[in-house]
Amino acid sequence: MAIPFSGRRPPKQIAKESPQLPLRDVFVVGGTPTYTYVNRTETDMESRFIDALDDGNKIITISGPTKSGKTVFCKKMLAEDQRVWISGGTVSTADDVWTAIVHKLDGATARQSEAYVSEEDSSEFAAEAGINILAGSAKGEKRSKRAAQRGAAKTKFRVSSLVHEAIDLLVTSGSTLVIDDFHYIPEPERVRLVRALKAPLEEGLRVVFLCVPHRAIEPIRAERDMQGRIEVIAVPPWTNSELGEIAKKGFATLNVAAEDRVLEGLALESFGSPHLMQEFCRHLCRVNSVRNRQLLSKALTLRDRDEFFRRALDSSAQDVLGSLAAGPTSSRKRIQRSFVNGESGDTYVAVLRAIANTGPKTKLTYNELRESLRDILADEPPAAHEITRVLEKISDISRQRFGERGAIDFEETHKTIHVVDPFVAFYMRWGPPIGGDDE
Ligand SMILES: Nc1ncnc2c1ncn2[C@@H]1O[C@H](COP(=O)(O)OP(=O)(O)OP(=O)(O)O)[C@@H](O)[C@H]1O
Ligand SMILES: [Mg+2]
Structure with a gap:
């Protein structure tokens, strides 16, 4: 679905306001935004x-x-x-x-x-x-x-x-x-x-x-x-169009613009989080040397998309994934499973990689997870009860270590997996392979 970004063409007129409106006051990461506040009118x-x-x-x-x-x-x-x-x-x-x-x-x-x-x-x-x-x-x-x-x-x-x-x-x-x-x-x-x-x-x-x-x-x-x-x-899930509003408002305020496809990409990588969207918009301005409101309209470009997103990786999400991949502390020897890419890991690593392999989707069914395990594993996926046990443990560790906030939650009644933390979802997409050597 296309995002109705209207910030593609830079506004023609020269801004009259002070050029000294700093970027950080427009895209606010971790505070209350004024210029980029989105009034979620489509929700009740x-x-x-x-x-x-x-x-x-x-x-x-x-x-x-x-x-x-x-x-x-x-x-x-x-x-x-x-x-x-x-x-x-x-x-x-x-x-x-x-x-x-x-x-x-x-x-x-x-x-x-x-x-x-x-x-x-x-x-x-x-x-x-x-x-x-x-x-x-x-x-x-x-x-x-x-x-x-x-x-x-x-x-x-x-x-x-x-x-x-x-x-x-x-x-x-x-x-x-x-x-x-x-x-x-x-x-x-x-x-x-x-x-x-x-x-x-x-x-x-x-x-x-x-x-x-x-x-x-x-x-x-x-x-x-x-x-x-x-x-x-x-709080209703943020749509890409609502996330796009953040960029639209902020870019208009700063007198800059970017192509629709760039903005669609930012919204998509935000995993429904306005926080990530604010961060990406701010970062896009910085890589284009925009630090204040521009007197003359300026077009923003995104040259190296992968590098752009990799630089936004959050180290706390890496720690979260590290402890989920480590599983509970027990002396029991774990079965090592071979992945199609030649690497190997235990069932915890396999399950987390399978979640990541779906995109990751922030909500996925047990069957989707199983299908994804088939995709990434060189051999047969683990038995159903083994997958469920590992999901339960991941969910437990998630809550014990990271409080009610959690990171990955397994809802047993509906057999649904939720990646509740947008930073973790983002890390799964852009970070190195879970349980890999360069982690
Ligand atoms: N309506 C909005 N319009 C634009 N940006 C927003 C909006 N709501 C939140 N944000 C952005 O998301 C960031 C996080 O928002 P906020 O702190 O309200 O989240 P939260 O749900 O309270 O998070 P936490 O669970 O960590 O307490 C804000 O600092 C801001 O950058
Ligand atoms: Mg809060």
């Missing part, structure tokens, strides 16, 4: 979000693969003064979340609660209550049993008042609580958080969680009284 994401906020009474969960635009979307939908933003990666307990809210909405109150900690409140009790800001006070102090009990009672009181204070501040300020990367918070703490949020939801508190589409919200759905109280908005 925005209207669903607005309606859900309007309905209230529900936790809104925006779920989508890594680098699919969850954070950017939410920041665009909620202005800074309408939200309290907590990053799941910076908190490890529910109480950290309440503390952070109090801090953000009312620094003075936070200082007061800190001052409230008496000498006998040990770091032990604070840690028990999960309050990190208190950790470290009265280090190594030995207390009598009675003093310890008094400390525990005070801490409990303080924790519950902290929850109330945080929720009070949120409700009275009319702020929406946003927890980004919700999946980073350990599971029992996620459940604690949601339990504490149940009642305030009825009082009009608005809550948004952003997470990857795995198991992060399952335990919460299973919580008593939470059925029907969670609105999941899945």
Whole structure:
């Protein structure tokens, strides 16, 4: 399908704006873009979000693969003064979340609660209550049993008042609580958080969680009284045409243009990730010595396509693939399989190479994988149960090592394999052969 890029012909007029609009402000990699923000109007994401906020009474969960635009979307939908933003990666307990809210909405109150900690409140009790800001006070102090009990009672009181204070501040300020990367918070703490949020939801508190589409919200759905109280908005897959919009907008802003086929290639290699598309567009400008908005329109060219994409390889994706190919640590000797290209590797390497051999497709069926194994192996493919076992292990390692974000996921009920991480997909296409010598 052709991408309706309209950036082919450079605009005729000479730009009047300052030439000093830097490239990095146009193609934003890892932040919120302004000039190249694509309003995904062909999807119902925005209207669903607005309606859900309007309905209230529900936790809104925006779920989508890594680098699919969850954070950017939410920041665009909620202005800074309408939200309290907590990053799941910076908190490890529910109480950290309440503390952070109090801090953000009312620094003075936070200082007061800190001052409230008496000498006998040990770091032990604070840690028990999960309050990190208190950790470290009265280090190594030995207390009598009675003093310890008094400390525990005070801490409990303080924790519950902290929850109330945080929720009070949120409700009275009319702020929406946003927890980004919700999946980073350990599971029992996620459940604690949601339990504490149940009642305030009825009082009009608005809550948004952003997470990857795995198991992060399952335990919460299973919580008593939470059925029907969670609105999941899945980020729709980015189409090549939407990805093309990023290039179109950015190139028009910079007063440059590239041929349709070049832009189609960039969109195709982005594996549905606006992040990769932003990166490629920026890189294409750089290799054409475009670092600012151009006064005279300029045509961009892509001479060595392979070199261009190879330079964009991400080393963390290489590590991910390396550990998936290594499989679980066990002393069991693995069967070596011969590939048609003369190389060899165990079943883990064979399965990963077979996935890569499909393009890779980011979603493939078990049968497609089996067909691909036939293509790459010199001998018969492994037995069905062996392939399934290896896929399950790859999926497990993926989650254990790379958290809920995962990398490659095997959905057993539908016998479907998902390459959930666009960087991993990209590496599979452009990197050296998995399990090969030059890896
Ligand atoms: N609507 C958009 N229009 C243009 N570019 C976008 C858009 N959304 C995201 N991007 C690009 O993709 C990058 C990643 O987006 P974002 O950080 O929102 O992804 P994410 O899904 O939150 O990722 P993670 O799972 O790592 O938290 C942004 O820095 C930006 O370059
Ligand atoms: Mg994010």
